[in-house]
Amino acid sequence: MSGRKTRKASIVFLTIILILAFGSTQVMAAGFTDITATKYDWARPYIEKMNLLGVVKGVTETTYGPDDSVTREQLITMLVRLMGWESQATGKSLPSTFPKANSVAPWARGYVAVAVEKGIVSDEDLENFRPADAATRSEVAVFAVKAIGLGQEAESRENLNASLTFNDGYLIELKARPYIEIAVEKGIMKGFPDGSFKPNDKVTRAQIATVLHNITKLEKTNNIMVQGVVKNVDSTLLPSFDLKLGDGSSKTYTVDTNTLIYKEDADGNLTSAQLKDIKSGDTVNIIASRNTAQYVEVAYGKQATIVEDEDEDEDEDKVIKGIIRGVNISANVLTIENQDNDKYESYNIASDVKIRRDGTTSDIYKLMIGDTAAVTVTDGKIVRIEAETATKEIMGVITDITFISKNPTITIEDEDGKENDYELDKNATIRKNSRSADVSDLKIGDEVKLTLEYGVGTRVVATSTKQDISGTVKAVTLADINSVTVIDDKGREHILTITRDTEITKDRKQIDVTDIRPNYYVDIEAENDEAISIDVTVRSVKETIRGTVVNINEDVKVIVISIKNDDGTKSTQHVYYTSDTILYKENREVRISRIAEGDEVICIGSYEGGLFFADTVHDLTISD
Template sequence: MRKIISLLLIAVMAVSSLGMAVYASSFADLEDSQWDWAREAIEAMTEQGVVAGYSATEFGPADGVTTLQAMLFMSRIIGFYEPENEEVLAKADELYGDFLAPYGLNNQSEIALLMYYDIFSEKELKTYLSSSEINKVLKRHEAAIFLTKTAGGEKDLQDNVLSFEDADTIPEPSKKYVAYVVDKGYMVGVSDTAFDANGDVNRAQMATMMNRVIDDLNITYVTGDIESVSSTSVSVTVNGIVKPYKIKEDAEIRFNGSENAASKIAKGDSVVLKLFNGSVRYVDVFGLEVDSVTEGYVTSKKGGNPNKVTVITADSANGTTYTLADNCKIYYNKKTVKFDELLIGDNVSISFANGEIAKIEIGQRTDKVTSVEYAGVVYEPEMGIITETSSGVQRTYLLDNKVTVRKNSKNAELKDLLIGDNLSLTLTNNKVTAITATSTKSSTSGTIEEIVISSTPTITVNNGKSSSSFALNNATEITVDGETGDIYDLRLGYMVDVSLESDTVTKITTKVVQSTNTLLGTVDVVNSTYGFMYVYATDATGAGTPERIQVFTKKNNGTKIIDNKNDSNSRELKKILSGETVLMTGVKQADGTFEASTIIILAD
C-alpha cells in the first residue's frame, strides 16, 4: 500500500482514540527481544498512519486494543487518509452522519467510511458502539471478525473444520471468521494446537495482523472520468487516455453512494476505483443525476456568474439559452476544458440536472469535412449549412460571412446547392469558409406515393421495386398533362417521369389517367379560393349511390361553367350554390378527385 501521509501530516493528525499519538521510526519499548516478531510490522503501520505511538519513544505494544480503536485501524486500512477518497468521505459523512451523531465520536468520519462500504451495518454498530462494548478490549475471535470484514471476505466464508484443540471455545458465530483469517494467514494460533478465542488482543498483535491484511490486499486506486460502465467492465479516462478494467461479480458499484443507481451513471462522471491486488473491488462514481440529454450546436455564449449558452436543437430551431450549473463539466477529446474553450458552432451533447446544464460534451472539431451530402440550410440565429452522412446523421456547421462555393468545378452560390449534393467543407475557427460541391444527374419513373407541401417540399415515387423521396425547389419544372403546373397540381397515383440532380427534382412530367368523362351530382360545398367544390355525384345516368367527390376547376379560368338556369350564360365558381344540380365533363384522377373541363348548372 502506498505511503499515504508525510511525516508532517502524521504529526498534525495524530489525535486519535489511542491518546497523544506521535510518529516515530522506532520505539524504545519495542527494543526488548520479546517484540522482535512484531517490530517490523508496527513500524510499517506507523509509517502508513494506521497506528501511532503514544510518544516518539513509546508505542505500548502490550496494551489492549479496544473495539473503537480496532475499527479506526480498519477505516485507515481501506483508505481513510487516501486523497483519492475525498468524495467518498464527503458522501459517507452525508449519508451516515445523522446516525452516528448521537454517539459523540471524535472519529465519526472514520466509522462513516466503514458504513459506506457496508463493512458494518447500523445494527452491528448499535452493539459495537454501545457503552458496554466501545472501550472493551477486543477478543481474538472478535479480531477475526474485524479482519475478515476489512478484507471484504464475508462473502467467502465457509464451514471449514478447525484443527485447534480448543475449537469448542470459539463462539459459533465466529468460527467461520476464524477459519477464514487462519486460512488467509492473517491470524495464527497462540500455539500449534490452541487458538485462545477469548484472549485479549494487544496493540502489537493488532498491528501485526492488520499489516498482513494490508500486504495481502495491496490496495491501489485509479481516479478519472467515466467513459463507459457495465456489470462486467468499466472504462476510465485518465489524463485523456481511456483505460478499461474488468469488474468481477463481487465488486460493488455505487453512484453518489447508492448501490441501486448504477443506471444513472453517465459518461464524464468522476470515478474512484479501489483495487485489491489489481482487481476492481469498489467502483465509486459521483455526478449529477441527469434529468435529460439533448443535442445541438452553440450559437452564442456569455461568461459570468452564472455562465450561459444558446443552443439550436431539434426542438428549438430558433435557439434556447441555458444556464450552466456552478459545477458544470465541459469535455472535449475526453478531457475537461474551460468555458472559454467552448466555441460558437460547436456541436454539443448537453446533460441537464435540476433545470441547469450539468455537463457539456463537445463534438469532434475539424478543419476539413468530406463525404457528406447537402441536407439544407438554416438562417437563424446564424446562417448554417446542414449536412448528412451516409448513415443518416445530420450536423449543422455555421457559415463564415465570406464563404466561397464551387460546384461541379465552377464558381457558384449557396442557392445553387441541391439536396443530395456531395460536399467537402473547409473550416476556419469552427466556421465553414469554403464549400466544394458535386452533383450527379439521373432519372426515374413511377407512381407518386406521397406529396409533402412545406418550406422543403418532397415527393415520394415508387418505381415498381422501391420507394424513394426527392426534394423539390423553386426551379423544379412541373408539367401536368402537357401543361405547365406546380406542386398543387400533382396528385397521388400520378404516373410521372422524374429528372434528378443529386436528390433534387429538376423536372416532373405527368400523364393523367382518365377514368370517367361525365358526372352528375348535387353541390355540397364550394371553395372558390382554392378552385374546387365537393359534389355528391354518380355517372351521367344517375345510377348508383352518390359519392362525395372533390371537383377541381382548371387554372386560369380553364373550366367552362354554363348556367342553364340563366339562358346558358356563364357563371363564376364562387356563385355556384350548395344544393344545385350539375353535370360535369372532365377527367377523374387516380387519387379519386375530378378535374372538370365543363360544368353545366342544370335547371330544376
C-alpha cells in the first residue's frame, strides 16, 4: 500500500513540475490542418511566424489555403500589417480620386488607403488597381520594395540597365526590372534553380509567407518581435532562457510544448530546432505572450559577445569595424560582426546617435543587415555609425587594368573625375556589349557599371566606345606596344594602339604595321584607344608642318610660322595658301583674318617647286 502512495506522490510531483515548466494553458500557433508534413515543411516556419505576428490569417478558422493565389488586395493588406501600420488602416477611407473604389473588398479598403498614402500603390497600379486579381511575382517585388521605402531608389535606376541575369529576363517589364533587382539584392526574393525568375507566375499563400519573412530581416516591421542575445539556457528543470535586451536589461522567457523553435541556416532558411539547440551568445528574435515564448528564431552566424555596460571604460571611445548582423529598432540594439575577432557583438544605440550611410546623413531605419560599418562606442552605447551598402554600383570609365595582385584590379574614373581601384572576384560575372566576356576583353576606355559586394567587384557590365578616325599618319611607333599617331581632318591628334588582331589593309591587300609610313592617309575603326582596322588609302603624299604663326602676308598669301626642331633650335617656314585652302579654327571653317600672330597651327599639304602649299590649315588656339 505504501508503494502505491509513493508512486501517486511521484506522479503528483511530476505533474506540478510539468505545470510549472510548460504552463497549464496551451498556446496554439498556426494550427492549420492543411499545412501538412513533408509537402509544406519548407513553408511552415514562415506561415507560423506571420500568423503569430498577425500578418497572415487563415481562409477559415482551421485552414490556411497554402496553394491559393494571393490577390493584390490581400498582398497590400499583408504588407501594411507587416510594416506596423494596421492601426492607421482602421476606419480609413479610400481617397475620392481612387478609381472603382467599390471593387475593393470592404475589409481591405482601409489597408489599400494606407498603401496609397504611403506610395505603395501609385501610378498605373493606382489607375487600375485590380484588387481581386492574383498578384504575380513581379508585382510582389514592386509592392514590397515600395513598402520598405526603396521606391525612389528603384525609380533612380529606371534609366539604367538592370543587372538581372535570369534566363527569362526578357519577360520582365522594363519598369519592374529595377524593383526586382533591388528585391533580389536585399534577399526579399530570389530566382529558381533553373535560372529563371518567372515574373508572371502567380504567388501562392505559402510562398508569400516566405517573402514576408525575408522582409522582416531587413526593415522595422511591427513591434511584436523581441530581439536580444541569449545569456543562459535552462533545458532541464524549468525550460527557459535568459535574454539580454536592447536596453541592457535582462528577461527570462519560459518555453512550453507549443513554443515553435527554428534555427536559421547558412542559406537563410529556417529549420526546426529544440531548446537544447539554443546556446549562450545566440542572437534570437522571439514572439512572446507575457513571459512565455511562442516563437523563437535563432539567427545564423557566430555567437555574439554580450557586452555589459559596466565593463566599458567610461572615459574611452572605441571604434568597431565589421558587418552589421542585426538591427532591432524597437529595442535600440545593433549587432555587429567585429572584423578584429570575428565575433558577433551587440550594443545599445544612443538616442542621439549620428548615422551616415554611403557618405550621406542617414537614419537607423535605412541601415541594412549586411552593411559594412564602423561604429563608435562610448559608455557602452553606440554614438556614431558610418555604414556603407554591402552591394553598391560604380559607374565610370576604365582607365587602367592590372594583374599584379592575385585577382585583376581595374581602375575606374567616375563622373567627378576621381579614380579608384577595385579588385575583381575570381568568379566575377563579366559582360561586354551585351555578351558574356572575360576580364581580358575589358579595355581602357570602356564605359562600365561595376557591382561591388563588400568592396570586391562581382559583376562588370562594360560597353566599348567606338569611333571612326580619318587622317594623316604623323608617326608610327614600333615597341613592346605598337601605336600610330594620326592627325585627323580637323587637326586633332589621336594615338591608337595596334595589336596583333588589328586588321591593316592597303589597296585591298593585307599589310603589316611596319608597312605604314608617315604621311599615309588612313581610315581607322577604333574601339576606345585601340585600332580594330586600318585602311590605308592611296593618295598623294602629304606633309605636316606644325608651329607658331609669326607673320601673315595676305597680298602674297603666305603664312610664316616658327618651327621647333628636334635638336631644340628654331627655324621659319613659309606656308602658301590658295583659294582652295581650307582654314579651320576651333573645328570650324574660317577666313584667314581669324588667324593671328602667336596662334599655334598645323598645316597639311605638299611641296611644289620647293614651296610648301597648304591644303588645310588648322588653328589650334582656343579663343577666350
